[in-house]
Amino acid sequence: MDLENNTTLHIEPALYLFPVPLSQGGIEGVLPAVNVELVRQVKHFIVENVRSARRFLKLCDRSIDIDSLTFCELNRHTEASAVPSMLEPLARGEAVGVISEAGCPAIADPGADVVAVAQRRGFKVVPLVGPSSILMSLMASGFNGQSFAFNGYLPIDRDARSRSFKMMQQRITSERQTQIFIETPYRNNKLIADIATSLPGNMLLCVASDITSERQSIITRTCADWKRARYDYDKTPTIFLLFS
Numbered sequence: 001m002d003l004e005n006n007t008t009l010h011i012e013p014a015l016y017l018f019p020v021p022l023s024q025g026g027i028e029g030v031l032p033a034v035n036v037e038l039v040r041q042v043k044h045f046i047v048e049n050v051r052s053a054r055r056f057l058k059l060c061d062r063s064i065d066i067d068s069l070t071f072c073e074l075n076r077h078t079e080a081s082a083v084p085s086m087l088e089p090l091a092r093g094e095a096v097g098v099i100s101e102a103g104c105p106a107i108a109d110p111g112a113d114v115v116a117v118a119q120r121r122g123f124k125v126v127p128l129v130g131p132s133s134i135l136m137s138l139m140a141s142g143f144n145g146q147s148f149a150f151n152g153y154l155p156i157d158r159d160a161r162s163r164s165f166k167m168m169q170q171r172i173t174s175e176r177q178t179q180i181f182i183e184t185p186y187r188n189n190k191l192i193a194d195i196a197t198s199l200p201g202n203m204l205l206c207v208a209s210d211i212t213s214e215r216q217s218i219i220t221r222t223c224a225d226w227k228r229a230r231y232d233y234d235k236t237p238t239i240f241l242l243f244s
Contacts (some may be wrong), residue, residue, distance in 0.1 A: 011041040015118045016097045017105040018129020020056050023213030027059050035128050036060045043095040044070045044089040046114050053099045074110050083113050090123050106134045107126035133239050134180055137208030138216040147177035165198050172244050179242040188233035196227035206241040209233050
């Protein structure tokens with residue numbers, strides 16, 4: 001497709017995975033033009049949240065007739081038995097789009113469930129280029145990008161969290177594997193304090209916050225330095241990475 005020469009891209013029956021900006025603001029500089037060209041042509045969407053999906057579509061093109069579209073919500077409350085029926089338009093030969101609340105669909109996201117069904121049924125799946133906070137934080141951390149693991153949310157229970165810290169430390173030491181994880185934003189400051197006091201002082205912690213926004217901050221320090229540092233990541237979307 002050549003968007004500069006005004007060549008229209010005709011969409012084909014497939015499950016399209018549309019990345020969403022990580023922060024507030026426009027899509028310029030975050031998403032390629034091909035994503036917008038494709039999203040204009042999709043009439044059926046599987047979304048994590050209908051309201052945020054509608055807002056994203058209007059950011060892509062204000063002329064999109066939102067009321068003419070169909071939306072199925074797929075989130076942590078969705079029953080597994082309800083997922084296959086979301087692909088009925090695709091079975092009829094129509095394109096279906098997947099939109100998460102932020103970042104790339106199916107990466108630490110419920111969209112993975114419908115992608116798995118599509119693969120089992122032999123449907124074409126098309127991942128599109130867009131921001132991933134996990135990969136962007138790894139890129140900027142200075143840590144090992146050859147071997148890494150995303151651990152999702154760490155346990156809240158103190159003993160279980162302590163075991164998670166020890167497990168990640170072992171993997172870093174024995175496999176030289178970067179460990180990546182997230183936290184509920186209002187617990188960010190407590191997590192940093194827990195890491196700084198629970199892990200060796202020379203262990204490296206990267207805190208990547210508000211990625212792609214004007215307030216973006218990606219800082220790598222030793223745990224000893226984090227223990228002495230002043231910071232406030234309260235209620236801010238943040239990714240944490242450990243290495244040594």
